[in-house]
Amino acid sequence: MQALVPQLTTLAVLLPAIGALLGALTFLIWPTLKAELAHGHDDHHGHDDHAPEAPTASSKWAHYVAMSLTTGSVLAATVISWTLFIGLNNGTAEPVTTHWFTWFSAGPWAVTFGTMLDKLSATMLIVVTSVSACVHVYSWGYMAEDASKRRFFIYLSAFTFAMLMLVTAPNLVQMFLGWEGVGVCSYLLIGFWFHKASANAAAIKAFIVNRVADAAMLVGLFALAATFGTLTYSEIFAKVDAVSATNSYAISFIALFLFIGAMGKSAQFGLHTWLPDAMEGPTPVSALIHAATMVTAGVFLLCRMSPLYEAAPQVLHIVGYVGAITAIFAATVGLTQTDIKRVIAYSTCSQLGYMFFAIGVSAYPAAMFHLTTHAFFKALLFLGAGSVIHGMHHEQNIFNYAKSGYVLRKVLPITYGLMWLGSLALAGIPPFAGYFSKDLVLESAFAAPGGWGLPLYAIGTLAAMLTAIYGFRIIFMSFHNKPKVDEAHAKPTKAKSKKEAHHDDHHHTPHESPWIMLVPMLPLAFGAVLSGWLLHNMGTLEWWDGSIVIHHAHSALHDAHHIPEFFKKLPLILAISGITLAFYLFAEYRGIPKRISQLLPIPYAISLNKWYIDEIYQVLWVNPTASVARFFAEWGDKKGIDGLLNGGAATVRDFGQWLRGAQTGYVYHYAYAMLLALTLGLGYLLWKTM
Amino acid sequence: MFYTLTLSHVLTLSALLFTMGMAGIVLNRRNIIAILMCLELVLLSVSINLVGTSYFRADITGQIFSMFILTVAAAELAIGLAIVTLFFRNRGTIEIDAADLMKG
Numbered sequence: 168m169q170a171l172v173p174q175l176t177t178l179a180v181l182l183p184a185i186g187a188l189l190g191a192l193t194f195l196i197w198p199t200l201k202a203e204l205a206h207g208h209d210d211h212h213g214h215d216d217h218a219p220e221a222p223t224a225s226s227k228w229a230h231y232v233a234m235s236l237t238t239g240s241v242l243a244a245t246v247i248s249w250t251l252f253i254g255l256n257n258g259t260a261e262p263v264t265t266h267w268f269t270w271f272s273a274g275p276w277a278v279t280f281g282t283m284l285d286k287l288s289a290t291m292l293i294v295v296t297s298v299s300a301c302v303h304v305y306s307w308g309y310m311a312e313d314a315s316k317r318r319f320f321i322y323l324s325a326f327t328f329a330m331l332m333l334v335t336a337p338n339l340v341q342m343f344l345g346w347e348g349v350g351v352c353s354y355l356l357i358g359f360w361f362h363k364a365s366a367n368a369a370a371i372k373a374f375i376v377n378r379v380a381d382a383a384m385l386v387g388l389f390a391l392a393a394t395f396g397t398l399t400y401s402e403i404f405a406k407v408d409a410v411s412a413t414n415s416y417a418i419s420f421i422a423l424f425l426f427i428g429a430m431g432k433s434a435q436f437g438l439h440t441w442l443p444d445a446m447e448g449p450t451p452v453s454a455l456i457h458a459a460t461m462v463t464a465g466v467f468l469l470c471r472m473s474p475l476y477e478a479a480p481q482v483l484h485i486v487g488y489v490g491a492i493t494a495i496f497a498a499t500v501g502l503t504q505t506d507i508k509r510v511i512a513y514s515t516c517s518q519l520g521y522m523f524f525a526i527g528v529s530a531y532p533a534a535m536f537h538l539t540t541h542a543f544f545k546a547l548l549f550l551g552a553g554s555v556i557h558g559m560h561h562e563q564n565i566f567n568y569a570k571s572g573y574v575l576r577k578v579l580p581i582t583y584g585l586m587w588l589g590s591l592a593l594a595g596i597p598p599f600a601g602y603f604s605k606d607l608v609l610e611s612a613f614a615a616p617g618g619w620g621l622p623l624y625a626i627g628t629l630a631a632m633l634t635a636i637y638g639f640r641i642i643f644m645s646f647h648n649k650p651k652v653d654e655a656h657a658k659p660t661k662a663k664s665k666k667e668a669h670h671d672d673h674h675h676t677p678h679e680s681p682w683i684m685l686v687p688m689l690p691l692a693f694g695a696v697l698s699g700w701l702l703h704n705m706g707t708l709e710w711w712d713g714s715i716v717i718h719h720a721h722s723a724l725h726d727a728h729h730i731p732e733f734f735k736k737l738p739l740i741l742a743i744s745g746i747t748l749a750f751y752l753f754a755e756y757r758g759i760p761k762r763i764s765q766l767l768p769i770p771y772a773i774s775l776n777k778w779y780i781d782e783i784y785q786v787l788w789v790n791p792t793a794s795v796a797r798f799f800a801e802w803g804d805k806k807g808i809d810g811l812l813n814g815g816a817a818t819v820r821d822f823g824q825w826l827r828g829a830q831t832g833y834v835y836h837y838a839y840a841m842l843l844a845l846t847l848g849l850g851y852l853l854w855k856t857m
Numbered sequence: 858m859f860y861t862l863t864l865s866h867v868l869t870l871s872a873l874l875f876t877m878g879m880a881g882i883v884l885n886r887r888n889i890i891a892i893l894m895c896l897e898l899v900l901l902s903v904s905i906n907l908v909g910t911s912y913f914r915a916d917i918t919g920q921i922f923s924m925f926i927l928t929v930a931a932a933e934l935a936i937g938l939a940i941v942t943l944f945f946r947n948r949g950t951i952e953i954d955a956a957d958l959m960k961g
Binding site for chain 1: 879882883884885886892953954956957958959960
């Protein structure tokens with residue numbers, strides 16, 4: 168086994184890239200099809216709005232070849248990843264670093280490519296490949312009617328490759344390449360339905376917000392290279408003690424800027440604005456990139472850099488508070504959003520906040536544990552939401568599910584059940600996965616030395632209750648309708664919707680999703696239910712075999728088990744009461760939330776408008792930037808550069824205009840000119856000879 | 858009283874004819890036929906030149922040359938007239954100012 172580990176790691180990383188490349192080769196055999204350029208089906212129109220002409224046999228092949236290649240390669244990578252993970256877990260395999268090739272070297276510097284396999288990267292490997300494999304298979308059903316689905320699959324596999332490179336990189340340069348690679352794929356996939364203006368805007372927003380964070384990250388990387396003289400993890404970690412003794416400010420600086428970079432990717436408060444907008448992408452993308460894998464890259468990076476962060480305790484405080492603010496902020500916003508995907512997006516944001524405040528109290532194992540369980544249940548929730556959206560013909564507003572007049576839990580029984588599992592895991596109810604990891608996070612915060620984590624614990628516990636409320640708000644609002652109540656109270660609405668339905672020729676009855684979509688949700692459901700219990704060793708430092716380092720003074724994780732019993736149970740009590748509350752508010756007495764919103768208009772408006780962050784940024788950054796850009800466009804580009812070139816062109820044109828007068832077109836003018844020239848020429852010769 | 862015919866008489870006549878021909882081409886504004894006629898005049902002046910110099914230098918080449926010129930001039934005139942005919946058919950006029958397609 169051990170002899171094969173390096174090759175297997177390399178294979179696991181490269182397989183999705185090979186799949187994506189082979190998939191892209193189908194464009195050589197079957198060039199871009201007409202239908203791929205036309206508007207495919209999108210979220211806001213019925214399936215048959217743009218009924219494509221009957222696909223030809225070859226166009227079908229084009230898609231199925233690419234889809235099979237990408238899906239197959241990712242499935243193979245998943246099998247290999249699990250083999251490696253189980254091998255590492257059972258001790259039959261050892262952590263190993265491989266060297267692929269040297270990219271370039273300059274003096275003592277050498278930037279190399281390779282892989283690094285230890286428990287940390289192995290955990291990320293199984294998370295990324297498992298979710299990616301499920302999403303690939305799920306997309307066979309979800310994207311079945313899309314005209315350019317092969318492009319979708321190629322992007323998905325390319326993303327998987329970039330993410331695997333990010334997590335297995337042995338140095339920060341290769342990690343950063345993967346980091347940017349996932350950014351590009353995220354951009355491409357958010358804007359996959361490129362004919363939708365909102366999708367384009369969201370893609371650009373995601374890219375730009377991440378650029379801001381990446382700029383900070385680059386500063387951190389440069390500082391790191393300048394201070395340590397290397398960007399290879401193992402060499403950095405070996406030098407941390409020596410550098411920290413002489414130059415602890417440098418370490419804090421590096422840690423802070425790397426954290427800002429991580430904040431962007433992981434959508435922490437302040438740089439989170441792109442994540443909810445990213446829901447414009449197809450739902451499988453949301454599940455893979457914006458819930459389970461890419462957004463956790465920041466958490467992974469901080470855990471990977473744990474020896475460095477342990478030497479920068481002030482920065483850890485910042486990390487902790489940013490995480491806590493994100494957790495509570497996103498939870499409050501999640502309470503009032505109406506788009507099913509946006510609620511889950513804010514929930515992701517909130518859960519990422521938990522991971523960061525676990526890191527803040529040095530409980531890296533708790534963060535990684537929560538990352539793993541979260542990947543399963545959040546991907547499950549997203550795929551479940553995708554199944555509802557698919558079944559409801561691209562309706563994403565949970566209030567419209569209520570108005571549709573259908574009882575969704577009867578129409579979509581399997582999806583309903585799976586959503587319950589995911590939501591219970593999210594709310595942290597035992598024995599579901601979220602319970603183990605979230606409680607560990609909160610207990611670690613409580614046990615932080617000196618009690619500085621107590622505010623984090625309080626915020627996190629409150630957010631846990633809100634999580635339960637908004638999590639089950641989705642379930643109860645979407646699935647628990649009472650047709651009778653609808654007829655009695657919502658008759659005008661229903662009549663209206665019927666009228667609209669009549670208006671819209673493409674009205675369909677909701678339907679349960681096909682098996683190709685339900686089956687890939689089963690492994691995720693399995694993970695959502697059991698991963699917390701199966702992988703609970705992840706919550707201990709010992710399990711990580713040195714891939715995570717915690718300073719002995721930062722004993723939060725160690726002391727987490729010794730906190731008072733009441734505070735251990737408090738999150739669970741609040742979560743259960745949150746679910747109960749959600750049941751009464753959103754299933755039984757639906758009038759109450761409206762009354763609350765009328766009684767508390769200001770908190771309601773703040774929550775509904777996402778704390779006005781987007782509006783503040785609009786005034787603070789976007790408008791000034793746009794003004795400056797407009798100034799330079801007007802004076803620099805239009806008046807300056809264009810003026811110069813147009814002025815030159817105009818001069819030449821005017822001269823030509825003047826000169827063309829000589830070209831009269833009359834024969835006798837030419838004859839005259841000839842005569843004149845001849846006479847003058849001859850006269851000159853004559854004069855010369857005389 | 859008799860004047861002896863000298864080479865300068867011949868050359869003067871030729872120069873006069875040439876100048877008339879050129880003036881006709883350059884100053885004429887009306888008629889393409891007139892241009893062709895003036896062209897003939899220019900060619901004739903050249904022929905006279907050749908014949909004159911040939912006579913006074915006792916060299917027959919110039920006179921043979923002038924025979925060629927007459928032949929070529931006839932052919933050229935035939936082509937020129939054909940073009941003018943076609944031009945008239947297309948434009949309905951043979952005014953020189955109508956032939957301005959080359960105007961820049």
